[in-house]
Amino acid sequence: MEILFSHLNFPAQFGAFGAYLARQGWSVTFVTEREGVTPPSGCRVLRMTPHRAPTEGVHRFARPLEGAMINGQAFANAALAAQRKGLSPDIVVAHSGWGAGTFAKAVWPRVKYVSYVEWYYRHPPVDAVGAVPGGNDPDGRALALARNAPTLMDLAEADLVLCPTRFQADQFPGWMRDRITVLHDGVDTDFFTPDPGARPDVPGVALPDDAEIVSYATRGMEPTRGFPEFMRAVAVLQARRPRLHVVIGGQDRVAYGAQPTDGKGWKARMLDELDLDETRLHWPGLLPRRPWRTLLQATHVHVYLTVPFVLSWSMIEAMAAGAPLVVSDCAPVREAVVPGISAEMVDHRDPEALASAIARLLDDRARAARLGQGARAAAARLFAASSIYPAKARLLGDLVR
Structure with missing residues (x-):
């Protein structure tokens, strides 16, 4: 079987699965x-x-569509050049919404086209940060519809539509949901495993032997992933717990949501706003895979926060590593964990409540261990690549046959 994956980034959602195939x-x-x-x-x-x-x-309104068409043309040009050298895939799988594979059938009319969808824009947006003004907003509704145009073009060509979670699939209109197959990307739960004896091995981070370790990780430090609220909770905890050390993985940028208009990132904003002991804050940046695993294995509490949006792999990797979790109480997170069984859930918009949830697990290590065991079991049951990859391979093979 010959398969082609198209994504503006790499390896993104397709790299590990492609290596498996x-x-x-x-x-x-x-x-x-x-x-x-x-x-x-x-x-x-x-x-x-x-x-x-x-x-x-x-x-x-047309800018996202024009950008996707330019990307689609770039894909088609690369595909045509490869076709002249003999490339003739049975299947093209493309990340939809950005034009990455929209013109696949223009190059290979008989190819099976698989649209991988992540998000359908609505207004008011379900992933809004803060309150959305009430009443009808014609401009907002029109812009949301226009942003969906590249995805709608992909769905018109698709022989199969894949979406990683039920929450994401449910953002699509009802008539589209019937076409969507919900199947997660899969996480390597054979790599991300618990190790009760692990110590953090994070570049540039030295922690005292008696440190209470709280970890948080994000692609970008932004309100969509609860970064400001987390830092406010850290300020509360630092004032009460002198042994608390916090390791914050990720980059000082906005990956999701609106960019700050003043040019100042959220890290700088929080350091200006709060009275923090910076000797107990650690910023290792984006973590390589093995140091990330040891951090998850050794942390006393891992915090994952989000508005209702795409569920991060980082949370599932933390689950697989058996990390005791404090997480946002919202629909995409509830799809992965059960409150009191596999995570402590909280409305992260309340920093005092968030700080209290973290403190409870720091004080009750037995409960923290039980939650970590529950999280590990849920990750192995719901998200293990060792079962998802073969199932997805069978699905794609059946599509061609």
Whole structure:
């Protein structure tokens, strides 16, 4: 079987699964905009290069669609060049919404096209940070509909639509949901495992032997992932717990949500706002895979916060490592954990309540251990790549056959 994955980034959601398929004897190609990437063993990578940015001054409703069409043209050009050299995939799997594979059937009319969808924009947005003004907002509704146009084009061509969680699939209109197969990307629960004797091995971070370790990780430090509320809770905890040390993985940027208008990132804002002991705050940046695992194995409490939005792999990896979890009480998180069984759940908009939830697990290590065991069991049952990858391979094989 010959399969092509297309995503603006790499490896993104497809890298590990593509490597698995290659080990099963599939011919695997990745197409990406990213430069300088090394393909997994047995795979190859092709680059797509957009020839220009969206037009300056184009109607703001049309800008996302024009960007996706430029990306789609870049994909098609790369695909045509590869076709002339003999590439003829049975299946193209593309990350929808950005044009990454929209024109796959223009190049290979008989190919089976799989649309991987992550989000459908609505108004008022379910992932809003803070209150949304009531009443009808024609401009907001129109913009949300226009942002969905690239995804709708992909759905029109798709032979199969994949979505990683039920919460994400439920954002789509009812008539579309019937076409969506919910199947998670899969997490390597054979790598992310509990180790009660682990000590953090995080570059640049030295922790005292008696430290109470609280961890938090995010691609970007932003309100969508509860970063300001977490830092306010840390200020409360630092004032009460002199042995508390907090390790915050991620980059000082906004990955999701609106960019700050004053040019100041949320890390700087929180350090200005709060009276914090910075000697007990540790900022290792984006963590490599093994140090990230040891942090999760050794942490006394791992905190995962989010508004109702795409569920992060980081939370599931923390579950698999058996980390005691304090998490946001919202729909996508409840799809993965059960309050009191596999996590402590809290309305993270209340920093005092968040601090209290963290303190309870720091004080009750037996309860923390039980929650960690429950989280590990849920991760192995719901998200293990060792069961999801074979199921997804069968699904794709059946699509062709």
